[in-house]
Amino acid sequence: MASSPAPFSVPRAAPATVRARWSAYVEETVSGARAAGEIAEDTDVPQLAFEIATLLEPANTPSVPHNEFSSYGKAAEGIHRRLRAAATDPALLPDR
DSSP, X not given: OTTSOOSSOOOTHHHHHHHHHHHHHHHHHHHXXXXXXXXXXXXXXXXXXXXXXHHHHHHHHHHHHHOOOXXXXXXXXXXXXXXXXXXXXXXXXXXX
């Protein structure tokens, strides 16, 4: 498939660029939450951002080609648990 001509041209770097921008956005969001005092000061921001992104990525895989959306609920539950563990006040997070 990689050697087949595509009906359109996508630069090879495009997916990597999008992934890097998404990872940076998640990390900036976590960093902002820590700066606002919503996440514990000792939270490893890059690690938490990685975990959040890692839970989201496989949720997309079945949804697009198969219209299977239950994986988003599973990802949301995992992210919610991780955020509760890092939160300075877990009660501020909505219940799942």
